[in-house]
Amino acid sequence: MAWYRGKLAMFLLIFQAIFLVLFGVLVEYDPAADARTEHIEEEHGYQNPVDFYYAMFQDVHVMVFVGFGFLMTFLRKYSFSSVGFNFLAAFMIEWATLMRGFMELGHHHGKITVNIESMILADFTAATVLISFGALLGKISPLQLIIMAFIEVILAVVNEYIALEIFGAVDVGGSMVIHAFGAYFGLTVARVLATEKSRISSKEGSNYTSDLFSMIGTIFLWLFWPSFNSALAAEDARHRAVLNTYYSLAACCIVTFAFSSLFNKEGKMQMEHIQNATLAGGVAVGTTADLMIFPWGAVLLGSLAGFITTFGFHYVTPWMSKKLKIHDTCGVNNLHGMPGIVAALGGAVVASLADKDLYGRNLYVMFPALKPGGEGEMEDMVTGSPEKMMSGRSASGQAGYQLAALAVTLVIAIVGGLVTGFVLKLPFWNEPKEDDELFDDHQNWELPEEEERMINGNSPSKKPLTKHGEAEDKV
Amino acid sequence: MAWYRGKLAMFLLIFQAIFLVLFGVLVEYDPAADARTEHIEEEHGYQNPVDFYYAMFQDVHVMVFVGFGFLMTFLRKYSFSSVGFNFLAAFMIEWATLMRGFMELGHHHGKITVNIESMILADFTAATVLISFGALLGKISPLQLIIMAFIEVILAVVNEYIALEIFGAVDVGGSMVIHAFGAYFGLTVARVLATEKSRISSKEGSNYTSDLFSMIGTIFLWLFWPSFNSALAAEDARHRAVLNTYYSLAACCIVTFAFSSLFNKEGKMQMEHIQNATLAGGVAVGTTADLMIFPWGAVLLGSLAGFITTFGFHYVTPWMSKKLKIHDTCGVNNLHGMPGIVAALGGAVVASLADKDLYGRNLYVMFPALKPGGEGEMEDMVTGSPEKMMSGRSASGQAGYQLAALAVTLVIAIVGGLVTGFVLKLPFWNEPKEDDELFDDHQNWELPEEEERMINGNSPSKKPLTKHGEAEDKV
């Protein structure tokens, strides 16, 4: 036990010490956050980026910590761990900040600059890991979560670089690089770790109160998803991303209620569906949210997602658990995996239709890879003679790159998940093995007295255990 | 049961299909959200409307889904339905978008344009229906809610058009067209549906946990109400609306605590009052929030509202239930009805005092109907000779139109509620009839195992019911 106790703390503190050193050596304020910046004749209406991005950053921040955290509290004996270990996203934030910076050291004279945009991106990467965690909830130790996070952040950042920078795919809401990646990474880890554990545990279930706590997560996710999909967009693209996500989510919500009722023998709705499938519209529209899909396109994607995800919870999750030995605690395949693929395919279709009729002068803003040449004034590109320019990528070329981005995402997620799974299998990480350790806070949390009593039989401890109780003996 | 099951799903899916078609045929992006818009020489400091409105939109959005949703969870056996059916506001959002668009087809070449402002308005209309739902909570089926929402959205949009466009009344926070309308519509429906149901059910009550969940709703509503009342205002009017609502709510909160304690024999506070009456200040100041009522006016309105609403919960609700057979589950008469009327009367008084001394050049911004002529440059109106202009409405004329707006709101709400009530009485909508169906999630939700066991007696089901349990039998 002493060793158990030391291990998690040791890893956290060593990582934190390394992060501190790396922050000290490498991390600098962006000029927009640095007091030394000479603001050369500030123009009228100059707005510091923090003002432009901050409100949406906070919405994303709420999604990551309140949304994901409370969504997972549905497990009635594992709620402390759900919301508590989710809080370890703080680890992912620091590590993602550094890891993303490593990719761009060259652009910043060997330094990592941080600003409000890098904060949004760090939160996005934390979300990726938390999605994977959803597949493993109740079945891994906090130490395993930290190790997984350390590896997954690296792979997620590299994958994103390949998909978005090298392939030039668009994915404003990260449906490929966040949702699909996180889901299939986590599911692969779940498969590798599966042994006895994929059996059914009597503790894996909700109660009335835990389902209500979970709805706190659901609703904040649902409300702020338009911010997730538009945080990094600007001007008309941001406006469009907000509208599309809003309507996609509304449609998804209605369709989820319909199929949740339809799939039940008695026409009753299931909380699990309402908690999760209502959100799938945000994922399904994530790749195309800022594109010209028109409001009906958003409604269509959202409706489709509502059906697929509800169907997934009802049919696919049990099937995967039984046939593939992939036990998916939160159903991330349904909420993030399949809708992420829908989003990616939608992105390819929409990219293939991109032209000046649909996007006007914004064509190259939305699809930079289509831009001919890559030099010259914007004026030249619109009016200039084609002979002077190298031609850019075609719309169908862009569609191909969108599909390639999906493919590379799936490959890196699955291969990375395999490797990570085998690392996590090492008998060193305090993995919960016994039946009564699964889906149970007891192993990791000092529980309130009455919970302890229920666990240890009915012998109430003699001394009243107060907040100050335990420690008083020692001082 | 199979038919029961099919009905809700069928209606939801048919509506959704129709919405999809209408979105496809009619709905377009506002130019500010359309990539094809030529931004003619964007001036310095041009701000896309999404940036101006988005943060307040999100506050309103939180109020509608978290605020109303959790506020209603106080019913200890009906919390799934409270927060779950509240989520069907997604239906109202889509339908309100279309319905509002129908009213303005003429202005937009036969198209409906959507933007961040139309999103706020759609959420406002959803709030209207949810207020009505508050009167009916626990007593109607989700299918009845959908049918009611379909009708009420139409009437609410028409009423708003008459009150604000035709009569030119001001009502920035919608105290007349949202709160009073929603309350008296819902109460009328409650009266028509009342039969046996207005009797007291042992299930209609809270427990310690459900009251705490309800406080989540209360506090988010209280916090974001300044956004509700100022979301559609701009510049100094927005600033004023924020201040007035803030101080009105603060005063209302204090007075509510005082009277809650005073009305109780032992001087104890009641959660029901704290959950609801603290919010009445937001309603009572809603019509005049952006007008020159001065901070003391806001404090006065808030104090008054705190008293009226607490009084209402303590005396009026039981009286209405007993004498008028109007059973008001959430007390919407107290929180939305009476304070809405207070707001409307306050609006008439404040309008009657409007002049250039109080509003300066903003007089015609705040009261457009007072503007003489309606043509010409703003310059002309301020300095120009009166001979050249038709004179505008007088201040007391405006006060009259404010009262007319209240009257038409009440008439449409009550007549509409009567008609809707009779439609909902048709024996087709799965209305909960039996005593044990009222205020109980059991009819509509697949409950967690332990709840099921409590309902079905103490025979724990043999197989552990896991998240994947039920469906596994089928696959």
Place this chain on the structure above:
Amino acid sequence: MAWYRGKLAMFLLIFQAIFLVLFGVLVEYDPAADARTEHIEEEHGYQNPVDFYYAMFQDVHVMVFVGFGFLMTFLRKYSFSSVGFNFLAAFMIEWATLMRGFMELGHHHGKITVNIESMILADFTAATVLISFGALLGKISPLQLIIMAFIEVILAVVNEYIALEIFGAVDVGGSMVIHAFGAYFGLTVARVLATEKSRISSKEGSNYTSDLFSMIGTIFLWLFWPSFNSALAAEDARHRAVLNTYYSLAACCIVTFAFSSLFNKEGKMQMEHIQNATLAGGVAVGTTADLMIFPWGAVLLGSLAGFITTFGFHYVTPWMSKKLKIHDTCGVNNLHGMPGIVAALGGAVVASLADKDLYGRNLYVMFPALKPGGEGEMEDMVTGSPEKMMSGRSASGQAGYQLAALAVTLVIAIVGGLVTGFVLKLPFWNEPKEDDELFDDHQNWELPEEEERMINGNSPSKKPLTKHGEAEDKV
């Protein structure tokens, strides 16, 4: 009982009446919120302050009412009081508005002007009182809270004036004037009131559900703390304050998990630590958040705070309770007191290093007291000849004033707390005295039927107690 009942209500209503009169006589809209303001040729890009500050104001507002309110619900029998009495922060908001205005009557022609900034400041002062309340939670009556708030608001505003205006200390996030002040004021009151009450009560503890409600408070506080520390900053300073607080909190969270596990014999984490110590990074960086501490400085401060606060909960709180007879219900010494002192010391160090190399032209923006002369154009100060100017304060002088501000804060907090404690000891304020009155909602709240039954033994009341039940007897 009748007298008990009357007293709280009477005080609240008398205060509210006085506030109303004072608002009527003294309070005016800021010109930016007044319709009469002549906007002289509004420049391009003019932004009403409400747009600049509002989103961050709302974050702070959520922290004060949801954050503090739910954080304190961990007491399993006192959750109604925790979130309910916290709601009385509305009282503090009104009184702080007036009290702050009194300090500046001279600047505004004998009037108090209110605007979005004064709203943020009023919320800050409310937070100060709520921190003190945290030390006293469960041990004082709501009437005592109101009396304490009345006195503490006066002292907090005066202290802030001395520390920030007279001494010219910087403290953007209020770690000295809000956190340390509130903590040591409250702890002193707790010491004065301590008699029998500092004994251990069996009711002073959490249960599984109350701990989860508490996490709602924790996480919203954690998420929005960057807004708390940057709400009053602008441009690059705001950007910097956001970044520093974000990284300080992330580091603090990780270190808290590590030490929470390390301090436990079995390596288990404790909810009390996670609920509180994770937040200490926000306090510890509060004084220096907008200064050039660099991201590593923020990470260092946050890590330190995580350790100190977890250590405090484990060792210092029990020791203080036993040896000093200071019983600190929520552990405010750990979360607000000690980290507030860390922040203050950090502020002195950082101030002592301030120079043009670090701050460029922003040196005098960040440290106005360093500015030479105090007259003349900014140009003159940067380039002008020193002979023409009185020289400003030196960096080490500023450091001295930072320490002086801490000292005066502690002195006023402790002396004020002593006086207030003796006032609250008067046998007039319905102080809970009996053992079963402590940490128990029963004295102040009409509880739901099932709670009542548990308290009164197992005789369920005959008549079903519905929402409308009690009052119906009377009407």
